[in-house]
Amino acid sequence: MDEAQEILLNSLGSLGVSLPPGVSSVQDLNPGTLVSICAQSLHLIDDSLSFPTSLPDIMAERFKICAEIASAIKGVGYRGDISFNQFLYPSEEDSYKLVRFLVERLSEASEGGKNANKKIDGVIRSENNKLEVVLKDTVEKDDNPRLHLNQLIVTTGLNDLKLETEVVETTCPVDKEFSVNGPIDACLAPRDKAEKGAVGISGEGSLESSKEARCRRLEDVKELIEESGNLKGASYGVRESPANSYTVFEQNLAFLQEHSSKIQNQIKDLHSEGKMLLEELSSRVLESQCLQYEYNVLEAVVGMATDHEKPIDLYVEDLNKRIEAGRNDLVELGSQWDALNKPLEDKKRSLEESLHAQTPEVLDKLKKLKEVELQTQEIISEIQKREEEHSRLSAELKDQPKVASRKSYIQRISEITKNSRKQDADIERILQETRELQIESNSIQDRLHRTYAVVDETIFRDAKKDSVSRQAYRLLTSLHQSFEQISEKILATDRARREIAEHEAKLAAMASRSLDINRLQTDLDAIRRENEFLEQRLHNREM
Missing domain, CATH: 1.20.120 (Four Helix Bundle (Hemerythrin (Met), subunit A))
Structure with missing residues (x-):
């Protein structure tokens, strides 16, 4: 079980969820780490879901955040019972189920991202094919x-x-x-x-x-x-x-x-x-x-510092004049550039219009080529981002502790599958035997009912004429009622035993949750103090 929990936590880390140091199994998860894992996982599953990754000090805020996270997890498809107490007072079983569900959902979300990347690759491939066709047309003219x-x-x-x-x-x-x-x-x-x-x-x-x-x-x-x-x-x-x-x-x-x-x-x-x-x-x-x-700058600064005849204010004023002159020059150059650029732009536009009028195919191909270049730049930037992410993940993979080999995992999975098949065969055999016993019980009950009906009718016919037959009929009815009561008591006993077994299983589960009574009492006292403080503030406002 510890190895399965370690595999789950490593899967969370590989899917983009940052785990705090020292967490190697589900038993190491405390309320803070569990809330952080759930908040990060929900944000990765759905970008619109955003929750704090740490618990505040105020108990009311803690209850509120845990309740919101529980409702969000329920909304993304969790089928089990979940509320704020699974986060504030987590048990190993509930935490394991929750982490396993989050890993499944994150895996599905990553598969959806891969499908989107495949669509992007298809668009890129089609654009490359179009470019190859254009280049082939230009070459085939010779x-x-x-x-x-x-x-x-x-x-x-x-x-x-x-x-x-x-x-x-x-x-x-x-x-x-x-x-x-x-x-x-x-x-x-x-x-x-x-x-x-x-x-x-x-x-x-x-x-x-x-x-x-x-x-x-x-x-x-x-x-x-x-x-x-x-x-x-x-x-x-x-x-x-x-x-x-x-x-x-x-x-x-x-x-x-x-x-x-x-x-x-x-x-x-x-x-x-x-x-x-x-x-x-x-x-x-x-x-x-x-x-x-x-x-030159250092030489000028040294000259200014060693020159005792002129004050520093004169140098500052001179620098301000030069800065103002530089700004005026920039404004003048900008105006000259605008004056020169405008006729050039008009000439460029007229040339493009004439080129479009003469050879419209060349202009269309040029536009397509520009579009392909823009898409190529976007793809190159996306590739750079992916490479950075790949290098980061490779570094994280090197920093992670070494786990068991893939062969051992395959062996464990095969053993689990073998045991599961064996259990399925045992369950099928038990169900078959139960079904056969139920059929046999029903047939015996039907035979008893038919026998009782025949005997009852025979003895009842003779009881009208003979007192001995009347006494036998009373004994028969009393025996029938006694056996019905015994059957009902057996069924009630079996029902009671099943309920006892269910209650014992619940008691064992409650005992395994290791609820800390002192911690519960501390949280309850904190809630009472916060309520008293809020009541006092409300009373002061009313006065």
């Missing part, structure tokens, strides 16, 4: 999708590389030593220059390694381009022999696709490394700017 996609991938990678080098060129000049090796070195030189400047902050060793890595990548790119050029020349030569042109073209196409994928991977690596270096450089620049600003 005659040769495979070559088109390969060309698009390579072109996109080169454009990204070009865009990245242009961004780097705006921040730092190109070193002359990289402009000798051809157009590829010229494109990659700004990236190496930026990386050189960023890595130089951390040390010369990392600079040398990064330069060597760049040189290796440049050599690989050169080799790939030379091989592709040679392959291109070879393909032109093969065109003169039409017999092998198709096979050679397929081989050349596979080779070009392989090399284009390699070039794309190297471009992506260079692009990502350049991004990392730019981010690190920008962060270092911002950090240096913040430090410089703090240094």
Whole structure:
């Protein structure tokens, strides 16, 4: 029984009910912990139900809160008898039934949440399918999708590389030593220059390694381009022999696709490394700017503190003037922004209207794409919340004490099921025997009634003529009445024994509840004192 109680309490904890420390079985539940568990469980079952998780000091408030919780539990489907005394003076049996009911209801509520999540997943899946259909329509407009996609991938990678080098060129000049090796070195030189400047902050060793890595990548790119050029020349030569042109073209196409994928991977690596270096450089620049600003502020403060010729009020007045000037500048900039933003908004609106008039399908697809992006953001935030909750529950699971293994639980459940089946078989056998005895008793009673009716009629007919028969008839009626009285007494005795057994079971249950008479007397005295205090206040108000 202790293991079953521990399983119930662990189930409550896993369903989101916080248990106080030191509670490992139902016997450890006192009125305060029982009220806290019930209040939390009712709030999880129904969000509209909200009760305090602790008992107040005033006895009247305690009775009121316990009565409200009892009625709420009755409202969510509890079939047993429940009132305030189950909370203020709990017994082990009543508390076990109540906790088991709460676990069942919380499990049903969690199943309902899972069904809602399945519906959300279905909506997300349908929106993803719609997006895939839109993208497929745009791709299928080309005659040769495979070559088109390969060309698009390579072109996109080169454009990204070009865009990245242009961004780097705006921040730092190109070193002359990289402009000798051809157009590829010229494109990659700004990236190496930026990386050189960023890595130089951390040390010369990392600079040398990064330069060597760049040189290796440049050599690989050169080799790939030379091989592709040679392959291109070879393909032109093969065109003169039409017999092998198709096979050679397929081989050349596979080779070009392989090399284009390699070039794309190297471009992506260079692009990502350049991004990392730019981010690190920008962060270092911002950090240096913040430090410089703090240094200037501290220098100004020190100058103000050491300047004895001017009072502090002049500096405060100067700062107030600067703040007011800054506010005026912000207001002016806001007005200028409004003046510039309004024609831009009108132009944007007119362009959207013209685009909608020319190609309404593109605008509809854009709206759908925006809706999908908004739903994606909501889903990502929901996933983040679920991940946080998962990490929290994982930490709580690690902190919880280790319980018995799943195999032991399965073994216990199988034993309980086996015993239950055995008890069901015994009950069925007893009911069958009782039914057979009842049928036999009814048949015997019917036979006795028929026999008595025949004998009574025979003796009564002879009793009119003979005095002996009359005496026999009196004895027969007296015997019949005596046996009826005996039968009634046996039934009454059996009924009394059953009532005695029921009363004994009730007495045993009352004895197991371990009611503390001193505690009851203390609560009664507190209620009397509160009543007297309330009566005194009422009397003072009337006077």
